[in-house]
Amino acid sequence: MTGRNTNPSGEDSLIARYFKSLATDPGAFGLTDDAALLKAHEQDLVVTTDAIVEGVHFLCDDPPDTIARKALRVNLSDLASKGATPAGFVLTLALRTVEDSWLAPFARGLGEDAVRFDCPLLGGDTVSTPGPVMISVTAFGRVPGGKMIHRHGAGPGDRLVVTGTIGDATLGLDILKGRAAGAALGGDTAAMDSLVERYRVPQPRTALSQAVRDYASAAMDVSDGLAGDLAKLCTASGVTAVVDVPSIPLSRPVASLLASGAVGIDALVSGGDDYEILCAIPENQFDAFIDAASVAGVGVSQIGTIVAGTSAPKFLDAQGRDIPLQRLSHSHF
């Protein structure tokens, strides 16, 4: 290339420099075209879109590679909860400035996760903004025709299951913001680091997607708080649920903070950013689901049961007493 062609626009050179190596799918055309090609391979395509904003979903001094990972992973979490296998994603990046010290680790983290979750970059747009950094991802997954799992479909008697542990991320955010819950951990920096890591880098349960597809009657990911998200699943399914609160899986530091009274169960079940899968498993599928989860290496816990009715889900303590919750969800508005 000679002459004026050697002076591409800032956006073109930014994409080529940082993101071209992530575009491993032939349908991405090396990010040199105006659009990408997505082949369905005779399957249904599941589409999800989630954005994260500086100061709202991540903090301005979070490491750039963790910001990139979170932007992709919150979408991978949605795909997994729908039973879908990742197929690729497109990225919109709104930046104030183009700084190598931020973009290089951002692109590296994104690229590592694209490989780890077999979800290549298909295309994107970079725009200039005078405001906070924002990363919007639209991710695609594939399911065999008609096999996407919905919020609706849960029936009375189904067992209510959640992956991983609940409440870590919201306490991780508390620690980053210097709130009391963090101080209660005293000098246990390993515990504090593990909670902060859960806030910054969600663990999408992609490995469980096939088990969800094969066995769940309904599923969604827990992103705005277990209580509120359960209420949504129940509403969509026309049922309600009874949750045995002592069965809610907690990590060691979260369990100790709860035991000491430094945090209440309310905060844990209404806090955001868990990115675990909540699903209903019919009784006669439960053993097979547990076996599949074990093979997938994803921890799952039964936390209650789906029951008939349209009232709000009940949260019961060890003595079977109703625990009133002050709030159900985290909301940005």
Add this chain to the structure above:
Amino acid sequence: MTGRNTNPSGEDSLIARYFKSLATDPGAFGLTDDAALLKAHEQDLVVTTDAIVEGVHFLCDDPPDTIARKALRVNLSDLASKGATPAGFVLTLALRTVEDSWLAPFARGLGEDAVRFDCPLLGGDTVSTPGPVMISVTAFGRVPGGKMIHRHGAGPGDRLVVTGTIGDATLGLDILKGRAAGAALGGDTAAMDSLVERYRVPQPRTALSQAVRDYASAAMDVSDGLAGDLAKLCTASGVTAVVDVPSIPLSRPVASLLASGAVGIDALVSGGDDYEILCAIPENQFDAFIDAASVAGVGVSQIGTIVAGTSAPKFLDAQGRDIPLQRLSHSHF
């Protein structure tokens, strides 16, 4: 619904209130699930994503319905240039506040365009931001297998064609910003309004998508300036081009501003926001393409010829003299 279920999160109620009526495709599930379903119908899916930011791509006092239309239409323009028929879109909306006076006309404009271009809302995300409003759209189109049109593929001898008129939008922005070019139109408010409208509400050439698919060897949409975008198409195709500048289609007000010297040709061919289609048509397909464009009701103009070589495209005046261009593109970085 009773009890706690009647208190959905702010985001859920915002989506239900403003956007549910736009989600007419069965794969959108009425915006009540975590993801949408996109069926390929044995075709290839074309994916494009473009975002617009307040103060960068639109002005904060632009009417909300025009902002919505622009956000969708810049993506529809990409799809049309790839020969794709619209299939749907997902929306990410970053807002400072939830105000009915802004959201109601925004949703109305978006809904009208979704119907007009047969491109239903499939899903979305609304996030809170302390910064400028940003709208990110990922749009999907369908093409028969292997029929997507690329930037590459243009060959020597192909005729270079552009739709509509060039330069209106960049002068519309000048007018909104109170720059000299606007003043030169004097009291011709109809002309000024037409240019402002072209800036605010692009006219995606969706009607031409099939003709592009059937006849173009290469195509892209002109969004960052005709000169720069032509250079990109030529680079991707391994060719160059000769443009006959007097053949570049201009609207009446733009032609009069150029004739009076109030604007230079540089500004017109390097200004952004045209959202016209630039394509190369093989000589033996040209008549059929012109006929198809006529049937589609989209004005098209031959502005030059693709030629062998790798130097920058030449822009020639009426006497065949090279017009040196100071810049080729509009860039936000």
